[in-house]
Amino acid sequence: MLNYQQPPLDTVFQALADPTRRGMIARLSRGPASVSELAEPFDISLPAVVQHLQVLEMSGLVTSEKIGRVRTCHIEPKALLTAEDWISSQRASWEARLDRLGEYLKGLQSKEKKRGRKK
Numbered sequence: 001m002l003n004y005q006q007p008p009l010d011t012v013f014q015a016l017a018d019p020t021r022r023g024m025i026a027r028l029s030r031g032p033a034s035v036s037e038l039a040e041p042f043d044i045s046l047p048a049v050v051q052h053l054q055v056l057e058m059s060g061l062v063t064s065e066k067i068g069r070v071r072t073c074h075i076e077p078k079a080l081l082t083a084e085d086w087i088s089s090q091r092a093s094w095e096a097r098l099d100r101l102g103e104y105l106k107g108l109q110s111k112e113k114k115r116g117r118k119k
Helices: 008-016 019-028 035-039 046-059 077-118
Strands: 062-067 070-075
Touching: 008 019, 008 046, 008 077, 019 035, 019 046, 019 062, 019 070, 035 046, 035 070, 046 062
Parallel strands: none
Antiparallel strands: 062 070
16 A cells, blocks of 8 residues: 555545544534544444544544543634635636636627527
8 A cells, every 4th residue: 555645635525525524523513522422423333433533633624632531522623724725716716617608608699699680
């Protein structure tokens, strides 16, 4: 297996690709939670929850700290900025393309109307 670092955008989207992890992010957006609190709504084992959290931590979306026997997780909203910036740039690009297409279609309609009047 190749040993290379994935770009931050890839790891964020990879982490968000799973509905369980998105559910954990949604829960953490309301405030910090322990691993067992995050596990409650899901019908999966605690080790599976920990694996999901590891993916979220590797992506930078979540951080955790262990105090005593309790591991508490926190969301890192700044990590979403990478994805937000990329999505915004894609949206701007597509909006510009659609605007150009709209202008082109208006031009075609205008030409068709002019041809229809001449007949």
